[in-house]
Amino acid sequence: MRVRRYYRVQMIGVANVKTMLVVNPHAGRQNILRELRKVQRVLAESGREVTVVRTETAEQAARVIRRSFAEQPETLICCGGDGTLSRTVSEVLKAGETLPLGYIPAGSTNDFASSLGLSRVPEKAAKQIVEGAPRLLDAGRIGRRHFVYVASFGAFTRTSYCTDQKRKNTLGHWAYVLEGVKELPEIKSYPVRAETAEGDIYEGNYIFGSLSNSTSFGGLVRLNPEEVDLSDGKLELMLVKAPRNPGEWGRILFSLLNRNFDRELITFVHTSGVKFYCQRPMPWSLDGEFASGSGLMEAEALPRAIQLYC
Numbered sequence: 001m002r003v004r005r006y007y008r009v010q011m012i013g014v015a016n017v018k019t020m021l022v023v024n025p026h027a028g029r030q031n032i033l034r035e036l037r038k039v040q041r042v043l044a045e046s047g048r049e050v051t052v053v054r055t056e057t058a059e060q061a062a063r064v065i066r067r068s069f070a071e072q073p074e075t076l077i078c079c080g081g082d083g084t085l086s087r088t089v090s091e092v093l094k095a096g097e098t099l100p101l102g103y104i105p106a107g108s109t110n111d112f113a114s115s116l117g118l119s120r121v122p123e124k125a126a127k128q129i130v131e132g133a134p135r136l137l138d139a140g141r142i143g144r145r146h147f148v149y150v151a152s153f154g155a156f157t158r159t160s161y162c163t164d165q166k167r168k169n170t171l172g173h174w175a176y177v178l179e180g181v182k183e184l185p186e187i188k189s190y191p192v193r194a195e196t197a198e199g200d201i202y203e204g205n206y207i208f209g210s211l212s213n214s215t216s217f218g219g220l221v222r223l224n225p226e227e228v229d230l231s232d233g234k235l236e237l238m239l240v241k242a243p244r245n246p247g248e249w250g251r252i253l254f255s256l257l258n259r260n261f262d263r264e265l266i267t268f269v270h271t272s273g274v275k276f277y278c279q280r281p282m283p284w285s286l287d288g289e290f291a292s293g294s295g296l297m298e299a300e301a302l303p304r305a306i307q308l309y310c
Helices: 032-045 058-071 082-094 111-116 122-131 157-162 165-171 173-186 246-258
Strands: 002-005 017-023 048-054 075-080 101-105 134-142 145-147 150-154 190-196 201-212 235-241 266-271 273-278 284-286 289-291 296-309
Touching (some): 017 032, 017 058, 032 048, 032 075, 032 122, 048 058, 058 082, 075 122, 082 145, 082 296, 145 284, 190 235, 235 273, 246 266
Parallel strands (some): 017 048, 075 101, 101 296
Antiparallel strands (some): 002 048, 134 145, 150 201, 201 235, 235 266, 284 289
């Protein structure tokens, strides 16, 4: 692990803000390595005392974040893809910390960053942090694990965690599309009973299901921004029924592309929590990372659990 310290400055009239910047240099097309000094300069010129840590693996990043709590930074900023943000938030929530977070998106797709209106230009994203204020956002929990913007099962779920990093670096968003196309012949349906905290029950064979707090996820699914409030204490539940014929396939695809969901085939509701009863365990994806499933998966929204500059 390499720890580098830059720009320890004391600006006249501005109190230093102790800031930890955790960087995933392998995210996206690795452009962040060329932009890192610009990011550091923006943060330092705002009066922040910046400690930069470059991490090589997800496990190392988690350790660095946990250790950073002992140094009591006033702000923790992560730079990488949505997975990097997810790991950062998860460690903060598990530790019961409340420090404000910053996010400089540098991934292939940056679904959640798009929902927040964060710039994909690292220097501009850094300016959004220093010029903005922490916003309270919801998070989610399923079983013992946290997620920031989506937990999903079924079609295209494996796309998020099976797409090769080199291909993502080369093709960006299209890497997910190509991997998703490869999945089409293998799409399965899962018998699931979903009981919401509000008392509604949905039961059937589904090819896809998700709980989300984002206007897009998986690099493929997009929701109407007017239907999604990132701070309302609710998550968006989507369940897509297994089509019985080519006509229903067409209706599903048309609905998803137009974000106007066919109620006969697609359930879309807001909920504070769901219990998923599954006849057999199935793989899940939490913010693009693999998660094993069980016969009962209990999920809940964590209202305004995150403080994020945006």
